[in-house]
Amino acid sequence: MLEVKNLSYRIRNRNLLDGVSFRANPGELLAIVGANGAGKSTLLKLCTRELSATDGQIRLQHNPIDSYSEKELSLFRAVLPQQNAVVFPFLVSELVLMGRYPHFDFHPAERDYTIAELALKKVGMWDFASRIFTTLSGGEQQRVQLARVLAQIWDVSQGILFLDEPTTGLDLLHQHQMLELAREFTQKGFCAVVILHDLNLAAQYADQIVMLRAGQVEAAGTPRDVITAELIQRVFNLKVWLLEHPEMNCPMVVPRYNQIAGSQQ
Numbered sequence: 213m214l215e216v217k218n219l220s221y222r223i224r225n226r227n228l229l230d231g232v233s234f235r236a237n238p239g240e241l242l243a244i245v246g247a248n249g250a251g252k253s254t255l256l257k258l259c260t261r262e263l264s265a266t267d268g269q270i271r272l273q274h275n276p277i278d279s280y281s282e283k284e285l286s287l288f289r290a291v292l293p294q295q296n297a298v299v300f301p302f303l304v305s306e307l308v309l310m311g312r313y314p315h316f317d318f319h320p321a322e323r324d325y326t327i328a329e330l331a332l333k334k335v336g337m338w339d340f341a342s343r344i345f346t347t348l349s350g351g352e353q354q355r356v357q358l359a360r361v362l363a364q365i366w367d368v369s370q371g372i373l374f375l376d377e378p379t380t381g382l383d384l385l386h387q388h389q390m391l392e393l394a395r396e397f398t399q400k401g402f403c404a405v406v407i408l409h410d411l412n413l414a415a416q417y418a419d420q421i422v423m424l425r426a427g428q429v430e431a432a433g434t435p436r437d438v439i440t441a442e443l444i445q446r447v448f449n450l451k452v453w454l455l456e457h458p459e460m461n462c463p464m465v466v467p468r469y470n471q472i473a474g475s476q477q
């Protein structure tokens with residue numbers, strides 16, 4: 213469970229976040245959406261303790277975020293950051309095994325190797341296990357990083373998964389597989405908090421959406437509550453058509469063509 217109450221973050225007299233509140237329950241995938249610069253990554257960095265809030269509270273599994281040691285946090289909470297520069301020539305298998313670091317002291321156990329293998333298979337990258345990570349394509353690297361993150365919380369029953377723009381660099385199939393995997397973990401009792409730019413992915417996979425605008429929550433609720441033409445115009449400055457997904461019970465967003473052409477002038 214993640215609970216954020218009246219969260220603010222101020223830097224150099226500018227409020228990057230102002231009075232943000234929401235709650236993500238076990239079993240839920242919560243998407244954070246908003247225009248560039250709205251404060252999504254800042255919010256995620258506060259929730260993962262990379263930054264400290266100026267005001268407000270964050271609770272994980274009902275306890276204040278600061279009540280946990282780094283080790284305690286890493287046993288139930290995993291983070292896929294937006295950028296994850298790897299400079300050393302690690303093997304793919306070594307990198308995924310790093311996700312197991314919180315679970316062993318000096319040497320990985322058989323179970324850690326097994327979980328790293330299962331995680332790599334889960335993201336369809338097992339065949340790349342003995343490749344050097346830095347030689348992989350952008351999308352392949354992203355899938356391996358996901359395997360590392362999944363390996364970290366593989367055998368946790370109610371963990372928290374934070375994903376910052378996880379679909380970046382992924383082709384259409386793997387974008388959906390990424391979110392299917394996040395959803396699979398929510399079905400195990402996890403809560404997943406995912407920053408997404410693609411409103412259609414948010415509509416299809418999220419149980420709840422928090423829509424940020426200039427550091428504040430403009431709207432929050434189910435995809436039907438939040439993915440409306442009016443809110444999208446207000447938050448993204450774009451007129452859209454809303455269609456019904458032919459199979460899934462959710463709206464689909466299609467930008468109005470004249471608007472896009474007009475916005476470039």
Ligand SMILES: Nc1ncnc2c1ncn2[C@@H]1O[C@H](COP(=O)(O)OP(=O)(O)OP(=O)(O)O)[C@@H](O)[C@H]1O
Nearest residue numbers: 223224226228246247248249250251252253254255
């Ligand atoms: N250290 C900093 N100092 C000053 N401004 C900052 C700092 N970090 C972030 N900002 C500003 O805060 C705002 C929110 O940034 P943030 O990265 O959270 O946005 P975002 O919603 O994740 O954007 P994007 O969709 O482009 O990734 C932006 O205007 C950014 O320029």
